[in-house]
Amino acid sequence: MMRYVLLVCAALLAAAPLYAKQAVPAGDDPVVEKRAVTLEEQLRCLVCQNQTIAESRADLALDLKKEIREQIRAGKSDDQIKQFLVDRYGDFVLYKPPFKATTVLLWAGPFALLLVGVIVLFVYLRRRRARIVQTSLNDEQRSRAEALLSGGKDRA
Amino acid sequence: MKRFLIPLGIFIVLVGFLAVGLRLNPREVPSPLINKPAPPFTLPELTDPQRTFSQKDMLGKVWLLNVWASWCVSCREEHPVLVEFSKRNIVPVYGLNYKDDRKDALAWLARLGNPYTMSIMDRDGRIGIDYGVYGVPETYVIDKQGVIRYKQIGPVTPEILDAKIVPLVKKLQG
Numbered sequence: 627m628m629r630y631v632l633l634v635c636a637a638l639l640a641a642a643p644l645y646a647k648q649a650v651p652a653g654d655d656p657v658v659e660k661r662a663v664t665l666e667e668q669l670r671c672l673v674c675q676n677q678t679i680a681e682s683r684a685d686l687a688l689d690l691k692k693e694i695r696e697q698i699r700a701g702k703s704d705d706q707i708k709q710f711l712v713d714r715y716g717d718f719v720l721y722k723p724p725f726k727a728t729t730v731l732l733w734a735g736p737f738a739l740l741l742v743g744v745i746v747l748f749v750y751l752r753r754r755r756a757r758i759v760q761t762s763l764n765d766e767q768r769s770r771a772e773a774l775l776s777g778g779k780d781r782a
Numbered sequence: 783m784k785r786f787l788i789p790l791g792i793f794i795v796l797v798g799f800l801a802v803g804l805r806l807n808p809r810e811v812p813s814p815l816i817n818k819p820a821p822p823f824t825l826p827e828l829t830d831p832q833r834t835f836s837q838k839d840m841l842g843k844v845w846l847l848n849v850w851a852s853w854c855v856s857c858r859e860e861h862p863v864l865v866e867f868s869k870r871n872i873v874p875v876y877g878l879n880y881k882d883d884r885k886d887a888l889a890w891l892a893r894l895g896n897p898y899t900m901s902i903m904d905r906d907g908r909i910g911i912d913y914g915v916y917g918v919p920e921t922y923v924i925d926k927q928g929v930i931r932y933k934q935i936g937p938v939t940p941e942i943l944d945a946k947i948v949p950l951v952k953k954l955q956g
Contacts, residue, residue, distance in 0.1 A: 672916035675808065685881065686916055689907045714914040716814045 658698050665694055665704055669711060670719050678721065813914055813933045820847070820924050821912035828879050828887055828901035835876075835902045837928060844954045846875045846947070847922040848898070848938075849910065851882040852890035854918045860937035861894050867943055868897035873951045877901035880910050880918055923947060925954045 666680035673684035679691060690711070697707050708720065717723045725733050763771065815821075824836040837847075848864065850857045868875055877898035879887045884903060891901070904910050913922065916935075923932040932950055934942060 672811065686907075689911060693911060713814060714911060715916065716811055716914075718811045 655699075658695060661698055661704070662691065662695050665707060666691060668721050669708075670721055672715055672719065809917060810935050811916075813930075813935075815914055815922075815930050816933060818930060820922070820928050820930050821909070823902075823904075823909045823912070825878075825902040825904060825909060828877070828884065828891075828903050831884070831903065835900060837924070840876075840924065841928050842926050844873055844926055844951055845924050846873055846951075847878055847913075847924060848875055849878045849880050849913070849915050849918050849920045849922075850901075851880045851918050852886040853882065854880075856937045857919045858894070860919050860939075861897070863938055863940055863943070864897040865895040866940075867938075872948060873955075874899040878909065878913075879903050880915060881905065881907045921947075923950055923954070 663680055667678050669679045669690075671677045671679050671682035671684055671687040671690075673686050674682050677684075677687075679687045679694075694707055697710065702710075711719045717729070723729050723732065820837045822837060824834050827833045827835055850860075864875060875898055877900070879901045881904065887901070887903075891898075907915075913920075914933075919937055921934040921938050922930050925931050931954060932946065934947070938947070
């Protein structure tokens with residue numbers, strides 16, 4: 627009997643994380659909730675910076691979650707809600723910042739680096755090919771090479 | 783010799799980037815509110831919640847809006863600086879008491895001194911969102927037309943006051 631009780635306790639303890647995931651205040655409307663979560667996953671929490679608003683438990687993130695849900699219920703579009711946050715916190719809140727003058731380096735930089743890498747590789751390969759001269763072995767060299775190669779085979 | 787020059791050049795460029803990058807503070811996100819009108823609010827006063835205060839009441843004056851809370855550790859570090867600064871009577875400092883308990887806030891001011899001409903209560907943090915508050919304390923310099931001209935994220939220090947805020951306030955006061 628005691629063993630059975632312990633087993634049930636252990637099972638309940640193991641199940642605790644399942645409940646923990648539901649701790650975020652769930653809205654009553656699943657449609658609102660789904661839209662809110664999708665939006666929050668694209669937005670940065672400014673307190674923890676490397677978490678999305680959806681992941682964050684910071685006070686500000688909780689307030690913003692509430693705000694986002696209220697705005698969804700008020701009939702605002704996703705873009706309007708994003709704009710609301712950008713107006714207050716800047717492009718930094720967006721995990722996918724817009725392409726504009728100040729973010730050109732961010733978006734184009736990696737491709738520019740890739741291009742530089744490809745050019746460097748191409749130039750290097752061409753120079754190397756130019757340096758390689760075909761030479762043939764004379765008889766003495768050939769017999770030495772064969773001796774070395776067969777010697778390796780013997781050892782193996 | 784040329785073989786070593788290229789890696790050395792790349793190394794120097796990298797060091798240059800790191801030297802700049804490591805000095806930047808990632809917590810200081812440039813505010814989009816600079817040079818925009820201060821977001822409107824009408825909030826109850828901390829000492830007398832029956833009365834309200836609005837940013838419109840300050841039109842025609844240069845003023846500082848300091849976001850603070852009794853639960854905020856950095857505010858405590860900043861507080862003596864503000865108390866000293868308020869004695870110099872350069873510019874009125876208004877406090878936005880952010881997501882705080884009124885009793886705690888009043889006790890805090892009673893114990894540590896009150897540098898604020900007035901404090902107003904943003905109990906649920908709504909106005910904080912409008913002002914883009916994310917790391918209390920924050921301080922805004924607002925000009926005579928009600929436009930935000932400067933935002934300090936994190937505690938105000940005597941150096942920042944003397945180097946940035948006071949010269950800016952003097953210029954705005956004309």
